[in-house]
Amino acid sequence: MSGQFTPTVRSPKRNSRWGIVLLLLVSSVAGISVFAQSKRALKGEVWGYKLVAAYPHDRTAFTQGLVFANGQLLEGTGQKGESSLRRVDLGTGKVEQIAPLNSHYFGEGITVLNDKVYQLTWQNRIGLVYDIDTFDVKKTFQYSGEGWGLTTDGKHLIMSDGSATIRFLDPETFQVARRINVHRRDNKEKIGRLNELEYVNDEIWANVWYEDHIVRISPKDGTVLGWIDLSTLYPRSQRTSNEEVLNGIAYDRQKKRLFVTGKNWPQLFEITVGQK
Numbered sequence: 001m002s003g004q005f006t007p008t009v010r011s012p013k014r015n016s017r018w019g020i021v022l023l024l025l026v027s028s029v030a031g032i033s034v035f036a037q038s039k040r041a042l043k044g045e046v047w048g049y050k051l052v053a054a055y056p057h058d059r060t061a062f063t064q065g066l067v068f069a070n071g072q073l074l075e076g077t078g079q080k081g082e083s084s085l086r087r088v089d090l091g092t093g094k095v096e097q098i099a100p101l102n103s104h105y106f107g108e109g110i111t112v113l114n115d116k117v118y119q120l121t122w123q124n125r126i127g128l129v130y131d132i133d134t135f136d137v138k139k140t141f142q143y144s145g146e147g148w149g150l151t152t153d154g155k156h157l158i159m160s161d162g163s164a165t166i167r168f169l170d171p172e173t174f175q176v177a178r179r180i181n182v183h184r185r186d187n188k189e190k191i192g193r194l195n196e197l198e199y200v201n202d203e204i205w206a207n208v209w210y211e212d213h214i215v216r217i218s219p220k221d222g223t224v225l226g227w228i229d230l231s232t233l234y235p236r237s238q239r240t241s242n243e244e245v246l247n248g249i250a251y252d253r254q255k256k257r258l259f260v261t262g263k264n265w266p267q268l269f270e271i272t273v274g275q276k
Contacts, residue, residue: 045225045226045227045275046226046227046228046229046276047226047227047228047229047273047274047275047276048228048229048273048274048275048276049228049229049230049233049271049272049273050271050272050273050274051233051269051270051271052257052269052270052271052272053269053270054267054268054269054270055090055091055092055093055267055268055269055270056092056093056266056267056268057093057261057265057266057267057268058088058093058095059264059265059266060082060264061075061077061086061263061264062077062078062079062082062263062264063075063076063077063078063196063247063248063261063262063263063264063265064076064077064078064083064107064108064109064110064196064247064248064263065107065108065109065110065111065119065120065149065150065196065248066110066196066198066248066249066250066259066260066261067110067111067112067151067198067250068250068251068252068257068259069112069132070112070115070132071254072087073087073088073089073090073250073259074086074087074088074110074112074117075088075110075248076107076108076109076110076119077107078106078107078108078122078263079106079107080103080104080105080106081103083100083101083105083106083107083121084098084099084100084101084107085098085099085101085107085110085117085119085128085130085135086098086099087135090259090268093268097135098135099130099135099137101119101121101128104124105121105122105124105126106121106122106123106124107119107120107121107122108120108121108122108147108148108149108150109147109148109149109150109151109159109160109195109196109197110150111150111151111152111157111158111197112132112152113152113154113157113171114171115131115132115133116129116130116131116132116138117129117130117131117132117135118130118150118152118157118171119150120143120147120148120149120150120159121147122146122147122148123146123147124147125142125143125144125145125146125147126140126141126142127140127141127142127143127147127174128140129141141174142174143159143167143169143174145161145163146161146162147159147161148160148161148162148194148195148196149194149195149196149197149206149207150197151197151198151199151204152171152199153168153199153219154199155171156168156169156170156171156177157169157170157171157174158197158199158204158219159197160194160195160197160206162192162193162194162195162209163192163194164181164182164183164190164191164192164194164222165179165180165181165182166179166180166181166182166194166197166204166217166222167179168180180217180218180219180220180221180222181222182194182206182215182217182222182224183222183223183224184223184224185223185224185225191208191215191224193208193209193210193211194206194207194208194209194215195207195208195209195247196247196248196249197249198249198250198251199219199251200249200251200258202219203216203217203218203219203225204216204217204218204219205217205228205249207245207246207247207248207249209245209247210242210245211245211246212229212230212231212233212236212245212246213227213228213229213230213231213246214227214228214230214246214249214260215227215228216228228273229276230246230260230271233246233260233269233271234246234262234265234267234269241264243263243264244262244263244264244265245262245263246260246262247261247262247263248260248261248262248263248268257270258270258271258272258273259271
């Protein structure tokens with residue numbers, strides 16, 4: 001099928017029923033713990049936002065990557081058996097084109113560079129490179145560790161892996177050109193759980209898993225430049241699950257528009273940001 005990559009993958013080990021139950025319990029407790037700790041004491045410059053417009057968003061889309069390129073909105077979704085690369089109509093939220101991933105893959109961040117779409121997978125350590133028009137997979141690449149967020153500065157692929165480290169990859173060889181560790185300016189505390197990424201006005205912007213804030217990062221040395229507080233954009237009281245977290249940043253460089261959404265959110269928002 002056009003746009004679907006189907007490699008040879010070893011079958012995962014089968015868990016016992018009790019093993020699955022235990023795993024779910026541990027995951028649930030961990031999720032609740034992280035969720036409870038998500039009210040970070042923001043230090044430094046904190047920006048607020050103004051809502052410009054709200055657009056429909058596929059409620060079933062477990063958003064892992066978002067990018068606006070060539071006048072079009074592209075979205076990468078996650079979950080095994082449900083992961084995909086999509087072209088989405090901004091105004092209606094309708095999925096105009098879709099490339100499903102192999103069912104063994106859990107899709108993660110996406111970005112566009114030189115008319116190619118790059119997409120990470122979570123734990124498979126495999127990235128996919130698509131033709132931006134056809135969504136045909138042209139090649140794959142490998143990396144160490146997990147894949148979380150992805151963006152570009154126009155020269156490198158910029159990748160997060162769930163830690164405080166961001167890697168800059170050569171888009172041809174996929175070798176690591178350099179690394180930065182994201183840290184607070186005042187006390188060097190590292191900021192981990194970096195998720196979906198976007199490159200905005202010579203800064204790296206990152207969602208932080210389980211938080212309703214975007215962290216602004218210096219691409220030079222990883223210093224935290226400030227935060228964007230989006231805690232009131234889609235209140236947690238309206239969400240049906242702790243997994244429905246803020247995750248998805250897309251910047252339209254031509255028209256200077258900023259879009260954000262989250263996993264299984266019913267809307268995608270266009271916002272402007274600035275000092276409170």
